Amino acid sequence: MTDDHALKERIAEELGAVRDRSLGLTTDVLDDAALTAQVSPLMSPLVWDLAHVGNYEELWLLRAAAGADALRPEIDGLYDAFEHPRAERPSLPLLPPREARAYIETVRARVLDTLDRARFDTPDPLTAGGFVYGMVVQHEHQHDETMLATHQLRAEGAALLEDGVPAAPGAPAPADEVLIPAGPFTMGVSDDPWAYDNERPGHIVDLPAYYLDVEPVSNAAYQAFIDDGGYDDPRWWDPRGWEWRHSSGKRAPAFWTREDGAWTRRRFGRVEPVPADEPVQHVCWYEADAYARWAGRRLPTEAEWEKAAAWDPESARSRRYPWGDAYEEGRANLGQRALRPSRAGAYAEGASAYGVRRMVGDVWEWTSSDFHGYPGFRTFPYKEYSEVFFGPEYKVLRGGSWATHPVAVRTTFRNWDYPIRRQIFTGFRTARDAR
Template sequence: MGPLSHPEPDALKELIASELGASRDRSLGLTTGVLDVPDLTAQVSPLMSPLVWDLAHVGNYEELWLLRAVTGADAIRPEIDGLYDAFEHPRAERPSLPLLPPDEARAYLAAVRERVLDALPSVRFDTGNPLTGGGFVYGMVVQHEHMHDETMLATHQLRRGAPALLDPPPPSAVPDRTDAAEVLIEAGPFEMGTSDDPWAYDNERPGHIVDVPAYFIDTEPVSNAAYHAFMEAGGYDDPRWWTPAGWEWRNFSGKRAPAFWHRDSGAWLRRRFGRTEPVPMSEPVQHVCWYEADAYARWAGRRLPTEAEWEKAARWDPDAQRSRRFPWGDTYEEGRANLGQRALRPSPEGAFADGASPHGVRRLIGDVWEWTSSDFHAYPGFRSFPYKEYSEVFFGPEYKVLRGGSWATHPLAVRGTFRNWDYPVRRQIFAGFRCARSAGEGA
């Protein structure tokens, strides 16, 4: 899914038109026919935008890049640009803006899309133009919409009230595993990032060689059962396991369990998209912040993997001596990972064994975003493109890197090089983690 090289222009345009349609179908499916107008215009949390803001924002972003930047077209509605500028208006103040109502937002999206598709046949994918070469700007817009779809799913999860989304069945149960809980990744160099993936973002570039010391990494993400053991052992009440900033967060927030968990009659339950259910102990833990993940790892006598360790485990093929795009190969294959909202939840332990990396590490792609120990920084030789506000303005120690995507991430918007980032306090995102340890340390 997505071009790995530069296909013929007609084939690339067919792919682009298809992916534009798929992302729009998903956006409308999360906002049309599932909620009443008040639910679309309300803000369920100061951390999130009203759903109607996300809806019009993806259309405005598409207009800015695929009409104005690519074709030089005049603005359709120049007066709304400021309303949907994510840097001009933080999320907490967006409900007070004169946003387009739902029907008007949908009409605006339709008008933008019609003009984009009308212009597409005449667009030249000139390899000398970094914006259109390989269809980059179209891939950027499609991925951007899918990212907002995942954000809208987080808004749905935070919303109180009756379920609004259909709940597909989870992947089938998998027999108990008998293989090792961790695997050794031998010391040595590998190529981190990419220089030739035409739809990769600037922060994934350029590809560069990183020499990583030997380490062990979990074959599976940390499960709800394992995290529950940390809770039962008093992990939230022992400052030994927390960084100073993490302990401050724990005391200020009062949190003692993952987000959306609560205890009732001695049993742990969770709220998931308007449904209350027992916490499924075989699923990866999700809705934990970086501080919680780091504290668990310390309690377990381990640590979070670095970003380079995570990527080497996900991409490096020691037999071929090269990095892959995905753990299983260079092309996306359905059934290898829990992606694309196929179920509104992570999969049970042991699932998607066919998506394992050459080292036997599973579910690196999909299920839950995985916190790493790394701050978000530029790679050597980084060049901001096509705008600083996508990556560059976020570089620094304030943000921690997450990898691998979640069940809510579309396959087009994640790959072995893809980098996500967020504040270490964030819990509304679909994030979990796995642990690692340096070779030579005790298990």
């Protein structure tokens, strides 16, 4: 089997897997009323996401890569994420669920027909190494994670009934934190064919020594911050965070409620006690920053996060995943294996070369860094993926969550969001300077 044929087989398999996942979050589990409803102005109706992934696939795999004529040019504007903000999408003449599903099925059938004729050994960076196919697969997985956030915001009963089986807790970590020695490492990538523009180019960053939490901050640890009056003490809060705290009235992570002296949470329509030994999730950057200050620590920079996750000091190179270059089941809580983070001590086999655990999967981790391009950054293939978001308004998140698919995350992958966002599956770990 040639490398080209093997890559085409992998692409076809990944396209099929991500579509099964998309349908499992939409038309397979919800009726038309639920698919067309908007549960929050922060989120699109699920039927918009469903047709959007098909329209994106048509734009890039049929029109751009294969040179095909447009199937439904009249709907391009409806599904342009920059033309219509989420709050106004319910008022658009969107394709109804049955028509949306028929449209994406037609697109997919034509994509698979053109895949047979595709060439990946060309100088065109769009098709070289199958980049544009990888971009489309990752894009749909990212929308699947957004769909999961929409499901979490739904007030109705659970639609996702298969809760999955999270890994059992393993042996506790030998220490709460680990020293990451001073020295240079290569941040970002230059040779991963499916990496995005904001991960490029690889460049040397020289860091002083620092300590980093071995595990993400737990619900129990975060509850101690709440119980100590952390939400009422301005000493711990960034001034903008203190303003957010008062204007929003928030006093706990999203979906938490205190009942009879105990904390419960709502998770996909279920109400349950907050598990003490899971990573805290659904906290915004301001909350994570305030906790870190209260604990006498700080959030890591994204360079500190990446070095601890990716760098192998023995081989002097970065790993695609903390444990190595190939994804291996059982080393991380990724891909919707369970609809929740794992418990403390789990996935010890997925530790990085420095012994830091669960850096990929479980919860997206806030860093202290603003989102900017790396030195030598070049937009590819369109500025709306990364470049238009560069600036101090967005904070960088790393590592993926339990809802992130392994294809759509790696140790160099960069996510970003406003520091007030809490509906996404976010947590954090803390760091401190080594003195």
